[in-house]
Each structure stands twice: as structure tokens, then as C-alpha cells.
Amino acid sequence: MKLSSPLIEIERATVYRGDTCVFTDFSLSLQEGEHVAILGPNGAGKSTFLKLLAGEVHPVPNDETSIRLFGEERWNVWDVRKRLGMVSHDLQHQYMEKVTGLKVVLSGYYASIGTYGHQDFTYAQIACAHVVMEELGIGFLTDRRYGEMSTGEQRRCLLGRALVHDPIALVLDEPTSGLDLTATFHYLDLVRAHMQKGKTLLLVTHHIHEIPPEVERVLLLKQGKILQDGEKRAVLTEASLSQLFDCQVVLAQANGWYQALPG
Ligand SMILES: Nc1ncnc2c1ncn2[C@@H]1O[C@H](COP(=O)(O)OP(=O)(O)O)[C@@H](O)[C@H]1O
Ligand SMILES: [Mg+2]
Secondary structure, three states, X not given: OOOOOEEEEEEEEEEEEOOEEEEEEEEEEEEOXXXXXXXXXXXXXXXXXXXXXXXXXOOOOOXXXXXEEOOEOOOOHHHHHHHEEEEOHHHHHXXXXXXXXXXXXXXHHHOOOOXXXXXXXXXXXXXXXXXXXXXXXXXXXXXXXXXXXXXXXXXXXXXXXXXXXXXXXXXXXXXXXXXOHHHXXXXXXXXXXXXXXOOEEEEEEOOHHHOOOOXXXXXXXXXXXXXXXXXXXXXXXXXXXXXXXXXXXEEEEEOOEEEEEEX
């Protein structure tokens, strides 16, 4: 696997959401093939960071600021959205209740919400959507309306939507929140299978238990600042997590997974 291609290079970005300054002089670079988790409490700026990548929010223009994605300074938002397969919780709520599973997956080709009459799909695209759905074990949801699926089923359809155009990286925002234990384990298994097939994972979350064992690098983000960035074993400690979440944390570990418990 290539380790040298840059996926994301952000230099000195200042980003506002409304009147809130989320990032000041923020820099970060991630490489293709490097599985990364960005961990932080609510409000740390995790979703804003992903919106910056998706071109939904922009840094304050400044000569010292640059954002390069896939090594390119000037990128087309639609191209990037196809190369980064994004799944977020926001997205799940935006879906129309009546859209079928197949259409949810197909909508990934347009990086859009749902599908619309003017969008044409080729036979190859439709065949590919069916293959992805079979791989994710959601073939039975092809004709089921989104509003009539369980949360776990909806989440797997959105994963299919992210995977259908064969992105370089999977970008997940709190992927298992709201899922029960079975659905969580199932979802993480599917994500790991795609990591093993070569997709780079970029995960942002406050759930320590959803960091797959394959993730090697962890960043701790608090109030728009990176508190720590390094090898997972070095970063995930009781002291650093207690500082990150402003409470006493005891850390449990098993088979490469971590779980935070009250201290
Ligand atoms: N649309 C918005 N308008 C104003 N402030 C916002 C908006 N969205 C997020 N924020 C603020 O930006 C900060 C970072 O939010 P967010 O990136 O959603 O954090 P996280 O995903 O880590 O929970 C928070 O202080 C939040 O209140
Ligand atoms: Mg968020």
C-alpha cells in the first residue's frame, strides 16, 4: 500500500461557523493508507473539519492558508466528494422517507441527497449499486423505503452510498451512534472489511469504542485545537482522555479495541 500520497493537507486555516470561530491557524496533514481517528468531545470541531473537506464550509481567505486534497490546491467539490466516501449522522436525517434503499445507494454517484428525476444512471452504475448492497448484506433493502428501515439498516445503506463510487477514503462521523450492540459490531465489521481491501479510514468521533484496531494514528481535538497527535497506543491513555473530556476516565482494552469507563 502507498504511504506517501497526501490525502489531506491543511495549513493555517481559520474557520468560522456563524459567529463561532471553530479553528484558528489550524494545520493537519493525513496520508493515503494511514487510518486515522480524530477523537474529541461535543463541540470540538470534528464535524466542521469534515465540512471543510466536503467544501461545505470554507476557511477565512488568507495568503498563509491552504487546503490541498489529493495533492491538489484547486479541487472540484464534486470530485472530492466522490473520492472521499462520507457518512455522517446529519446525512441520515436529511433523507426522504420514501426513497428506496437502491436509490439511497445510487445517490452516491451524484453526492446528492436522494435521487431526482433528472439524474440518469447507467446500467453499470445500477449493477455496481446492487453489488455493493450484496456485499453489505443489504440486498433485501433494495426496494424498501428508507423510512421503513431500522437505524442500522439505514446506516448500512448510507455506507453503500459512500462506497458505490469506489472512493479512496471512507470518512465517517460518529458512525455507530444510535446503533445497538449487534448493529454496531456488524457495521464495524463492514468498515474493517473495506479497510482490509485498501480503503483509508478517516473517523471522527467521541466514541472510543468505535475506533477499529487497524487505526494506527489518533488525534485528540478539543475546542478546535489538537491536544495530541501520534501513535494510538501512546495517545489513548487515561491521563490524556481525562484531560480531553474533562472528567476522570478509566481505559479498558481488549483485542485492539478500547473502551472508556467512569473513573
Ligand atoms: N451552523 C452553525 N452556526 C454556528 N455555530 C455552529 C454551527 N455549527 C456548529 N457550530 C459551533 O461550532 C463548534 C464546533 O461544532 P462541530 O464541528 O459540530 O463539533 P463536533 O462535531 O466536534 O461536536 C461548536 O461550538 C458549535 O456550537
Ligand atoms: Mg459532530
